[in-house]
Amino acid sequence: MSKNPAGRRFRKTVRWGAALAKRGAARSAIFLVDATFLAYLFVMTSYVVSRMVSGVGAYLPIRGEYVVLGAIVAAIAWGFLGTSVGEKVILFLSGASLRKAAPDLAGSVTQRRRWYKTVWGLSVVLAAIVTLAAATLITQVDFSRLVDSLADTWKMIRRLVRPDAEILGEVVMLTIVTVFMALMATLLAIPVAVVLSFLAARNLARGPVGRTAYVIVRAAASIVRSIEPMIWAIVFVIWVRMGPFAGTLALFVCSIADLTKLYSEQLESIDPGPAEAITAVGGRRLQVLLYSIVPQIINPYLSFTLYRWDINVRMGTVIGMVGGGGIGMLLMQYVRVLAWEQVGMCLLAIILVVWSIDTLSARLRARLS
Amino acid sequence: MAAPQLVVEHVTKVYERGDVHALRDVSLTVNRGEFLVLIGLSGSGKSTLLRCINRLIEPTSGRILLDGVDVTQAKGAELRRIRRKIGMVFQHFNLVKRSSVLRNVLAGRLGYAPSMPTLIGRFPREDVERAHQSLETVGLVEKMYTRADQLSGGQQQRVGIARALMQEPELILADEPVSALDPATANSILQYLEQMNRERGATVICALHFLSLARRYGTRIIALKDGAVVFEGLPREIDNARFKEIYGEDAEEVEVR
Known part of the structure; x- marks a missing residue:
C-alpha cells in the first residue's frame, strides 16, 4: 500500500x-x-x-x-x-x-x-x-489399606443406609435453609454481576477509563474465582460468625465473580449489528442498550443465573461443613459423633434436593435457549 | 439549480491500527432525489463512506454537510436529529433476531418517539399505526408478531426497509443491501428502494457489488478504489475499459438479472 x-x-x-x-x-x-x-x-x-x-x-x-x-x-x-x-x-x-x-x-x-x-x-x-x-x-x-479396614467400613455403610427418620423435621428445616442460602446469594449477586459484566466486556470497554475498568474487573473476578467457596466460607465464618449468613456471603462473593465472567462473555459474543442500526435511527445510548443489547442477552443471562443457583445449592451443602449454616453444618455435627444413621438421613436429603434442583434448572435452561 | 442535499468535502478516514487509509480525500455532492450507486471492490471504502455520512464512523478529516448543516460537528441531541432523518439499510439486515418484526420496525421510530415511554417499550399510537403502514408497504403485515429470525433473508431485509421507512427518511444509506440475498430477491429489494426514491422523494445512496444492478437502478454511479473516487458519471458511461480500471485488470463482468 x-x-x-x-x-x-x-x-x-x-x-x-x-x-x-x-x-x-x-x-x-x-x-x-x-x-x-x-x-x-x-x-x-x-x-x-x-x-x-x-x-x-x-x-x-x-x-x-x-x-x-x-x-x-x-x-x-x-x-x-x-x-x-x-x-x-x-x-x-x-x-x-x-x-x-x-x-x-x-x-x-x-x-x-x-x-x-x-x-x-x-x-x-x-x-x-x-x-x-x-x-x-x-x-x-497403599491399596492394601483399602482391604484392611473393610469390615469396619461395611458396618458404617450398613448404618448409613438406615437413615434415622426421627430427625426428619430438623433435616427438612435445614435443607430449606441451604436452598434459601443459595437463592439469596444468587439474587444478591445478579445486580452486582450485571453491572460488572458491562465493565468486563472487551467489546464495550472504550477509552482509557473503560480499558482500566475492564482490566481491574477481569483481574478481580479471576482472583475471587481462583479461591474456592470453602475458603471464602471460612473467611466469612470468622467475620460474621458461624451460621447461614456466613455461608450466604461466601456463595454471594463466588456468584458475583462467576456470573460476571459468564455474563461478560455473553456480551462479548453479541451481534454488534442491531446496536449499529439503533444508533443509526437516532437512538440514545440507553435506547441502544434496551433495544439492541438487552434482547440479545436476556435469555442467556437468565440461563446462567439458574445454573449458578443450581451450583450454589450444591456448594451450600459443602459450605455448611465449615460453619456456613444449613444442612451441611448438621451433617458435620453428626459425622463428628459418628452417628451414621443421622448422617445417612442428611445425605438422603442432600441427594434429593440437589438432584431435583439440578433437573429443574436443566429443564428451564433447555426452554430458554 | 437548488443547493445539493449532501456535500462531502475532502473526507479522509485513517484507521488507527495498521494505518489503513479507508478513505482518501473523498469529495462528492448528491442532489435531492438521486439514486446514487457506489461501486468498488470489497474494502474499497464504500461502507466507510456511508457510515461517515451518519457518523457511525468518525471521519479523520474533512466535512460533510447535509442540507447545509455540518454533520461532522454535530453532537448529542443535534446528531440524533440528523441521524433520525437518514434511514439506513444494512447488508446483514441488523435486526434484533429475538424480537418481533413489529418491535424491530418500531425501533425505527426511536429518534422521534418521546424517549421515557420507549424505555418500557411503549410507543405513541400513531407510531404503531405507522408501523402497520410500513409493514403493509413491504407486504409483511401478517408477519408482524413473528420473531425476526423466523423470516427468510429477503423478508428480513424488507423488515429492515420498513424500519427505515419509519424514519420518514430524506436520505437512505444502503450498505450492500442485497449482497446476502439471491438474485431474484435482490431485485425485489432494490425495487422497494426505488419506490421510496420515486414515490417518497427520498435520496438513495446505495453500495452495490453487481454492475448490472447498478446500471439498472442508479441515476448516477460513483466508483471507489482504495478509498479514492476513481469514477463519477452516468451508468451507461461505464464501458469495459472503465470497468477494468475500477475492478482491476483480471475482472470479468458477471450478469445478474
Whole structure:
C-alpha cells in the first residue's frame, strides 16, 4: 500500500529485527525449559533412589546450588546433543510463527527418527517413569489399606443406609435453609454481576477509563474465582460468625465473580449489528442498550443465573461443613459423633434436593435457549 | 439549480491500527432525489463512506454537510436529529433476531418517539399505526408478531426497509443491501428502494457489488478504489475499459438479472 520506499525499507528492517528478537527469545526459552527439565529429572531421580535405598525421602542429596549449576551446564551441553526437550516443547507451543522466523531451529526437529533413537525421546520416557515412581512414593499409595479396614467400613455403610427418620423435621428445616442460602446469594449477586459484566466486556470497554475498568474487573473476578467457596466460607465464618449468613456471603462473593465472567462473555459474543442500526435511527445510548443489547442477552443471562443457583445449592451443602449454616453444618455435627444413621438421613436429603434442583434448572435452561 | 442535499468535502478516514487509509480525500455532492450507486471492490471504502455520512464512523478529516448543516460537528441531541432523518439499510439486515418484526420496525421510530415511554417499550399510537403502514408497504403485515429470525433473508431485509421507512427518511444509506440475498430477491429489494426514491422523494445512496444492478437502478454511479473516487458519471458511461480500471485488470463482468 505504502508508496514511500524509505518507509517500506524501515518496516522491512523492523520485521527482520523482530525475527532476530524472536529467535533470541526462543533460544532462551528452550534453554530454560531444558534446564528446568534436567533439574527436575535429577531431583526426582535422587528422591526415588534415596527412598528405595535408605527409606528416607531426601529430595536433594547435594546442595541446591550445585543442582542448579549442573542443570545449566547440562542444558548448554544438550544444545549440541541433537534435539532437546526444550526445542520440541517451544516449537510445539509457538507453531508456525517461529518456524517462519527461525527455520534452522525448526529444521532440527523435523527430521524423523524413532523415539528411542533420539535423546529427547529417551529423556521424556525416563522422566515419565521417574515421575510415576516419585508420585507413588509421595502420595503414599497403599491399596492394601483399602482391604484392611473393610469390615469396619461395611458396618458404617450398613448404618448409613438406615437413615434415622426421627430427625426428619430438623433435616427438612435445614435443607430449606441451604436452598434459601443459595437463592439469596444468587439474587444478591445478579445486580452486582450485571453491572460488572458491562465493565468486563472487551467489546464495550472504550477509552482509557473503560480499558482500566475492564482490566481491574477481569483481574478481580479471576482472583475471587481462583479461591474456592470453602475458603471464602471460612473467611466469612470468622467475620460474621458461624451460621447461614456466613455461608450466604461466601456463595454471594463466588456468584458475583462467576456470573460476571459468564455474563461478560455473553456480551462479548453479541451481534454488534442491531446496536449499529439503533444508533443509526437516532437512538440514545440507553435506547441502544434496551433495544439492541438487552434482547440479545436476556435469555442467556437468565440461563446462567439458574445454573449458578443450581451450583450454589450444591456448594451450600459443602459450605455448611465449615460453619456456613444449613444442612451441611448438621451433617458435620453428626459425622463428628459418628452417628451414621443421622448422617445417612442428611445425605438422603442432600441427594434429593440437589438432584431435583439440578433437573429443574436443566429443564428451564433447555426452554430458554 | 437548488443547493445539493449532501456535500462531502475532502473526507479522509485513517484507521488507527495498521494505518489503513479507508478513505482518501473523498469529495462528492448528491442532489435531492438521486439514486446514487457506489461501486468498488470489497474494502474499497464504500461502507466507510456511508457510515461517515451518519457518523457511525468518525471521519479523520474533512466535512460533510447535509442540507447545509455540518454533520461532522454535530453532537448529542443535534446528531440524533440528523441521524433520525437518514434511514439506513444494512447488508446483514441488523435486526434484533429475538424480537418481533413489529418491535424491530418500531425501533425505527426511536429518534422521534418521546424517549421515557420507549424505555418500557411503549410507543405513541400513531407510531404503531405507522408501523402497520410500513409493514403493509413491504407486504409483511401478517408477519408482524413473528420473531425476526423466523423470516427468510429477503423478508428480513424488507423488515429492515420498513424500519427505515419509519424514519420518514430524506436520505437512505444502503450498505450492500442485497449482497446476502439471491438474485431474484435482490431485485425485489432494490425495487422497494426505488419506490421510496420515486414515490417518497427520498435520496438513495446505495453500495452495490453487481454492475448490472447498478446500471439498472442508479441515476448516477460513483466508483471507489482504495478509498479514492476513481469514477463519477452516468451508468451507461461505464464501458469495459472503465470497468477494468475500477475492478482491476483480471475482472470479468458477471450478469445478474
